[in-house]
Amino acid sequence: MNFDTARDTQRTPHGSSDDPDVLDFSANTNPHVPEGTEAAYRDAFEAAGTYPREPPAEYRRAAAEYVGCDPEAVISTPGGLAAIRLVIDLAVDPGDSVAIPSPSFGEYAREVRLQDGEPVFVPQAEIADADPAAHALVIVCNPNNPTGNAYPDEKLRTLAARCRAAGTPLLVDEAFLGFTDRPSLAGEPGVVVARSLTKLFGLPGIRAGFAVATGAWREALANARRTWNLGAPALATGAHCMRQGEFVAETRERVAAERERMREGLTDAGYAVHPSDAPFVLLDVGDRGVDAVVAGAAEAGIAVRDATTFRGLDNHVRVAVRTRAANDRLLEVLRDR
Template sequence: MNRERAAALGREPHGSSDDPDLLDFSANANPEVPEGVERAYRAAFEAARTYPPEPPEAFRRAAADYVDCDPEQVVPTPGGLAAIRAAVALAVDEGDTALLPAPSFGEYAREVRLRGGEPAFVDAERVLDADPSGHALAVVCTPNNPTGTAYDRDALLAFAERCRAAGAVLLVDEAFLGFTERASLAGSDGVVVARALTKLFGLPGIRTGFAVATGDLGAALRGARRTWNLSAPALATGEFCLRQDEFVRETRERVRRERERLRDALAERYDVAPSEAPFLLLDVGDRDVDRVIERARERGVAVRDARSFRGLDAHVRVAVRRPAENDRLLAALGVGGGGAGEGGSDGDGGVESDV
């Protein structure tokens, strides 16, 4: 990694608000956590007085069961982004190009540039039709952030085969796949899968995730992994969460139901992209995006400014939370009973028309 290049690269913008007075719809973490996870975290204190097991076999077995692969193929990482960095670092050398979807997670391009590579962007909706020839790496995010597009498994496998034939590593970011019924690509040859506990289990601050890869690629990821790269509490909570099948089922159903309710309501005023993720992308049309965001904040809600995603210039992204919270989002965006907006009161006798 080049020192000057790293110093020159700025940080990518992300969702999440630390304002306690705002209900946060700008980040996509589950507002619920599995019952018992706090006990699992606290119980790990005694284990934290010694180094974690190396390799952490119990965590690897839980992760393998979760995505249906061989435990030997699991490489524990401190969050999904660490898995992404490891894959990019092994695939991309100075002067290489990487096929990246757009709009999508901005960290892909940043990691490629850190290695001296050059992003080659392709429309996220047509990424599986792209030609990986000549590229060291191809990336697919499924469901894609921020559009919510999930890709057909057979089409993904066909793309993976084309990547293998072209000598390109395929990185599949499955950060949001747990919210769907779709099967993971974990264990597919030539593919690195990145997963995390951040989104589905509502634990972004624990920093627990893993990569999955086979063959020489898997061996390289295992060899590059730092010893003790996850703490004892991270391993314990990760293992616990990955076994919570009923929590996963309940979360999927709640998100599916609430996402469709939100989409139907928001479609009255905004162009809403179809989604299989725990978020929705809204095209606000000719409304001023800054004004939309500010008016939502004034009503106690934080939404994600999606203009930082490549190719989006009139968009915000909103998470799917619990029913009562989602009602507050609708009101803040001028939709639903009594909500501010065209034809709705702003709560002090006025009428708003710019939200």
């Protein structure tokens, strides 16, 4: 990372409100956490008196069970974004091009630029057909943020095979995949998967995640990872949450049902709703205008995500799927905007 490049590379806008009086639909985190999470966090206090064990074996076992891979393939990171940065740092040299979906998570391009690489934006619907031979790295977000669509498993595995043939690593950001019943690419040769516990388990402040890789990439990531990069509370609560299968199943069912109900209500209200497999939906607001919708929601005590900060979107907002009561309130407000 170059000093001058870092000085000139601006921060990327994100959702989330820290106002406790605001009903926040701008961040895509679960409003619920698994039972027993607070106890697991509190019980970890005693363990915080010593450095965490290296490598964090229990956390790696829980992550491996969660995504279906070998524990040795798990590299713990403080959130999914830390895994993404680590991969880009290792894969990208100055002047390298990286295939990035568009619109998608803005941090991909930012991290590439911090390495003096060149983001090459590919329409997100076409990213699985990108030519890996032309790039130092290919990135896919599955399901994609902010559009919400997931890619067919076979399509991604075909892309992974083409990346292997070209000698180009494939980074798959699965931050929202846990909300679906689709299989992870964790353990697929030549693929690095980045996972976050922020979204599904409603714990953005814990900063827990991991990468999964095999072969030379596993070795490089394991060696490059900072020692003790997760604290005892993050390790303990993360391991606890990843073993709550009933919570995951209930969350998937609730989100799918509420997302469909929101889609119907928002469509009836005149919004164009993008198909979604994620815990959020992307809306084309039409003649209402983004500023008017965002401001009107704010007047009613609701935060929605201004999606015009995503590349290629100029008339969209993104709204999370929350509880039934909260979703009813959002529908009531947006119908009047």
